[in-house]
Amino acid sequence: PVAVSRITLQGSHSTLLLSSRPWIGRAGKGRHAMAPMSYAPLDHGCSFSNEAVREGIVATSGNTLRILSVGESGDTAAASSAAASLGSEDDEAFNSNRVDLRYTPRQMCLLSARITESSRKIVLAIVESDANDYGEEDKKAMGFDGTGKSKSGSKKKEAKGDDEEMDMDMEDSDEEEKKDGNDEEDEDDEDDTTRHTPIRGPIPSEAGRWGSCIRLVDPGNACSTLDCVEMNRNEAALCCASVRFHSRGGESLLAVGTVTSMTMHPLAHKESHVVLYRVVNGERLQLLHRTKVDDDAGPVLSLVHFQGRLLVGIGRTVRLYEMGKRQLLKKCELRGLPTMVKTLQAAGDRAFVGDMMHSVQFLRYDSTANRLVLVAKDRNPRPVTCQELLDINTVAVGDKFGNVSILRLPRGADVGAIDVTGTRALWDSSREDATPKLETLCTYHVGEVVTSMTRASLVAGGAESLIYVTVTGRVGAFVPFTSREDVEFYSSLEGYLRAEAPRPTGRDPQAYRSYYAPMKHVVDGDLCDAYAQLPYETKQKIAEQLDRSVGEVMKKLEDTRNALL
Numbered sequence: 001p002v003a004v005s006r007i008t009l010q011g012s013h014s015t016l017l018l019s020s021r022p023w024i025g026r027a028g029k030g031r032h033a034m035a036p037m038s039y040a041p042l043d044h045g046c047s048f049s050n051e052a053v054r055e056g057i058v059a060t061s062g063n064t065l066r067i068l069s070v071g072e073s074g075d076t077a078a079a080s081s082a083a084a085s086l087g088s089e090d091d092e093a094f095n096s097n098r099v100d101l102r103y104t105p106r107q108m109c110l111l112s113a114r115i116t117e118s119s120r121k122i123v124l125a126i127v128e129s130d131a132n133d134y135g136e137e138d139k140k141a142m143g144f145d146g147t148g149k150s151k152s153g154s155k156k157k158e159a160k161g162d163d164e165e166m167d168m169d170m171e172d173s174d175e176e177e178k179k180d181g182n183d184e185e186d187e188d189d190e191d192d193t194t195r196h197t198p199i200r201g202p203i204p205s206e207a208g209r210w211g212s213c214i215r216l217v218d219p220g221n222a223c224s225t226l227d228c229v230e231m232n233r234n235e236a237a238l239c240c241a242s243v244r245f246h247s248r249g250g251e252s253l254l255a256v257g258t259v260t261s262m263t264m265h266p267l268a269h270k271e272s273h274v275v276l277y278r279v280v281n282g283e284r285l286q287l288l289h290r291t292k293v294d295d296d297a298g299p300v301l302s303l304v305h306f307q308g309r310l311l312v313g314i315g316r317t318v319r320l321y322e323m324g325k326r327q328l329l330k331k332c333e334l335r336g337l338p339t340m341v342k343t344l345q346a347a348g349d350r351a352f353v354g355d356m357m358h359s360v361q362f363l364r365y366d367s368t369a370n371r372l373v374l375v376a377k378d379r380n381p382r383p384v385t386c387q388e389l390l391d392i393n394t395v396a397v398g399d400k401f402g403n404v405s406i407l408r409l410p411r412g413a414d415v416g417a418i419d420v421t422g423t424r425a426l427w428d429s430s431r432e433d434a435t436p437k438l439e440t441l442c443t444y445h446v447g448e449v450v451t452s453m454t455r456a457s458l459v460a461g462g463a464e465s466l467i468y469v470t471v472t473g474r475v476g477a478f479v480p481f482t483s484r485e486d487v488e489f490y491s492s493l494e495g496y497l498r499a500e501a502p503r504p505t506g507r508d509p510q511a512y513r514s515y516y517a518p519m520k521h522v523v524d525g526d527l528c529d530a531y532a533q534l535p536y537e538t539k540q541k542i543a544e545q546l547d548r549s550v551g552e553v554m555k556k557l558e559d560t561r562n563a564l565l
Contacts (some may be wrong), residue, residue, distance in 0.1 A: 121282035257300030312340030398450030
């Protein structure tokens, strides 16, 4: 059953809706907005206010009583109250969990660790590395503490020693001043316990210095750190992947690509390795072996599980490895890719390779001849930063210029890639103009460098969307349309808003979204969302042109937003 109650948020009346998940409804920016709360399901709730919590919610969930406060961004936090029974921390659900890292995170992956014969545990592996930085052991040898605790502790000790050496013969009139001073010192001590500022370590004088580690995190326990393995001196972990070798019985192993003494200008390194780790009891990492790759091949920047083996991107080479007793065994490889392999994904017998400067290439593995064959590639050069596989023939690509493109393999393009007759000569190679080209389905300029993207559903049972994040921390989504009616409605609304919506910078919205390539088959959601900010007369004018009322247009926008969130 759905329960409704009136609450107060930010001085205005709002509505608390309780169903399978809690919702907040309130008026803002000229419209009534519905926002889901990222919190555990609640049975009953009403408004609550006291000296500790000015505007809060008192609710019941099962056999527990909870007092909540809702922030401006919509995130919920448990309010500290002696009368509140919040239960264990595992029952609380928050929007985000912060994990303090030693270095810059480069990549992460999920691993399924076996606890017993019948139980498994999901853990998260994060590889971290920083250029022009010392490792943890070198910093400790130099007496450096990045947390700043030792520095503050030494200051307190010095201040305490000075106080003991001071002359204690003081008049009674100075006692009040001493009490005030002690109160201020107590406040400073409380601030020191709650405020931790990370400090940048000493910068090495020579090039090629790196600090790196591999961290194992438990997502189910507030993202607590289970294990942290520091890499060797000047060795940087740049990528990781979960791999399950058939020879290991399908056990999930962690493969990490490392580079030693790498410099950016010019791009050079001493050696590269592929390191395999095993997760023991879901708590710590155990080193299995290290495999050194060719020095002239290039750095290892991407890894992916491929048909019970490990596919590795090494410079301009894609190489397939099998599990061995002492190291990985090379099975086959494809050389001569344009510049450098940046991203790798696999599905079935296909591998999708993202090049650092020349977009995406589709590869196919021929098991009979044990070789990798180039199936198709993109005709437009794109500096790929990330990619996400949508289906066996379609891939979404983000580049460093802030563009997101959807590419698809033409029908029947991979028919001639595999020589089933076996009569093709070893020296036979397809011409450059004979290689099939990928079709560009969609193009959209986000405006910021897209660092990662994934295909996921943010609501249980909802449709999947393409979620992306940018270098500035922005999170966005591409929502697919499921009907022709939605396409026509939003296309028409976008066309009217291009002429009616205000332009703070004076730029044409379509020209901005087509900054590097013409916008294709994508509706500007930010522009459509500006409909709620228009004056009512303008809203009425656009709604009449769409043969709808203002309320119907607003309801359509809210339904699309709620379907995602």
